[in-house]
Amino acid sequence: MKVGPLIVAGYDCEIFEAGPGRVVRRSRDGRSLEREAAVMRHARRHGFPAPEIFDADGPDILMERVAGPTLLEEAARVPGRAAEHGGLLAGLLRELSAVRSPGWLQAAAGRPGNRLLHLDLHPGNVLVTGDGPRVVDWANAARGAPGADAACTWLILATATVTDPSLREERRDLVAAFLDGIDPVAARPHLRAAAERRCAERDLPAGEKDEIDRFLSRETGEASM
Known part of the structure; x- marks a missing residue:
């Protein structure tokens, strides 16, 4: 083109x-x-x-062409809205969980399901526009159970490297609001598969794998990866 x-x-x-x-x-x-x-x-x-x-x-x-900052950029620009942003992410996943996957889409690892999964829905992949949010970067999309998508977002929100001190302070509120809007019980069995996908990424920042190991141990009681 x-x-x-x-x-x-x-x-x-x-x-x-x-x-x-x-x-x-x-x-x-x-x-x-x-x-x-x-x-x-x-x-x-x-x-x-x-x-x-x-x-x-x-x-x-x-x-x-989607005009607007990412949710991550918006959080840095206007601090104090972590609960709102966590609720927005949870709402997007609930909305996506209502969409059946096309039959040709490959299945995600883990428990079976027939819903469309994004599997990378985090603040950097949500653009904030005057017409509402737009979700981008569907490279990891797959077919499966909605809990797998929620687990992926939960893992990223809780463990991703954050360099802005103000955003680190708001992480707890963001995660808490997100968990209030999803079903953590349904998501928890998918956390290990989400962690394996995340750790396989080539550009994973140094030190984030240790955060993921600690998170898995805390939330699932499983041994470190």
Whole structure:
């Protein structure tokens, strides 16, 4: 696809200008993003706030340009709203749990289920817009039980490396509000699988694996990974 100037370069993908209200998301390693585009189309057709997809071709997705900060950036800009943000994340997962997965989507590890899972729904992947939140980065999407999605978000919120001191102070309120909005009993059996996925990420910050080990021990009583 023809693209304009680079907007942002991430570890996995780059985002380019592509005309008014549009961007191209391009994988840096050349892998196809057509499955990811199909997942976002499916989620959006079922009323979930994913960006609109206009086209997909191999490593490129032509998609809606979503204007707004991430929830993480908004939390740093306007502190003191941790409970609101935790509730928002829980609400998004409840909404997504109502969406049946397309039959062709691979199953997530762990307990079976037929719901659409994002499996990376955290404050950095939620954009705050004037029309409400938009959830981006569906690379990990799979089919399974909603508890698996809640476990993934719970793990990230509780263990992700946070460099901003003000955000570290608000983490407890954020996690507490999130847990108030989900079913922790249903999520807890999926925590180990979520931890294994998280620890397999190539760009996991140093020290976060130790946080994950402590979290698993505290929440599940299991031995460290």
